[in-house]
Amino acid sequence: MIFEVIVSTVDEHDVVHIAPMGIRYIDDFVVIAPFKPSQTLHNLEVTGTAVVNITDDVRVYAGCITGRTNWPTRPATHAKGRVLEAAINHQELEVKRVVDDELRPKVYLSQVHRSSTKPFPGFNRAQAAVIESAILVSRLHMLPEDKINAELAYLQIAIDKTAGPRELEAWQWLTDAIDEFCSHPAKLN
Numbered sequence: 001m002i003f004e005v006i007v008s009t010v011d012e013h014d015v016v017h018i019a020p021m022g023i024r025y026i027d028d029f030v031v032i033a034p035f036k037p038s039q040t041l042h043n044l045e046v047t048g049t050a051v052v053n054i055t056d057d058v059r060v061y062a063g064c065i066t067g068r069t070n071w072p073t074r075p076a077t078h079a080k081g082r083v084l085e086a087a088i089n090h091q092e093l094e095v096k097r098v099v100d101d102e103l104r105p106k107v108y109l110s111q112v113h114r115s116s117t118k119p120f121p122g123f124n125r126a127q128a129a130v131i132e133s134a135i136l137v138s139r140l141h142m143l144p145e146d147k148i149n150a151e152l153a154y155l156q157i158a159i160d161k162t163a164g165p166r167e168l169e170a171w172q173w174l175t176d177a178i179d180e181f182c183s184h185p186a187k188l189n
């Protein structure tokens, strides 16, 4: 199984980097697989640490993919790094092994600390639709325009039926990015 989370890392100058990533839990490890080139991969290699953040504020997913990366963080307590303030829970992790690959290395990390600040509120279809749409936006350069439009039309149903203000804001950022791409495809990717 793959779980869509927010990975925060820091570079050699302590500058935080926040990116949505699909992670796997394999045995006692968290496995992150960044496509090269990747700032997350660079940071994992130089600091050997990461924080996996679970958040129900899907604006973070949509924001990171549309250039809004300045999300509030606080220092992690048991590993070098930063915790997303919007996280309902997080895991602080240390790199144990990197399996290199030309395209997509796998980084195996183990947990040094975990903390929870809020209970999981339940599944929300609009939040899932925002995450699907954020993935779509991260792949716009690979997809035909009719597929983009068909997927958006389907995801819009969940937005119309179940979104709150945060999901609507995130959806707007993503649809603006898609409109911009479709009118100037060369500019974005």
Ligand SMILES: Cc1cc2nc3c(=O)[nH]c(=O)nc-3n(C[C@H](O)[C@H](O)[C@H](O)COP(=O)(O)O)c2cc1C
Pocket: 004, 005, 017, 019, 020, 021, 022, 023, 033, 034, 035, 036, 037, 038, 039, 040, 041, 061, 065, 131, 134, 135, 138
């Ligand atoms: C839900 C979601 C999951 C993603 N999962 C991955 C992933 O597993 N690996 C990856 O390289 N990019 C993934 N992306 C795209 C990255 O977030 C995006 O390309 C980001 O700019 C990567 O930054 P980096 O330089 O830290 O790799 C995902 C995007 C979304 C919206």
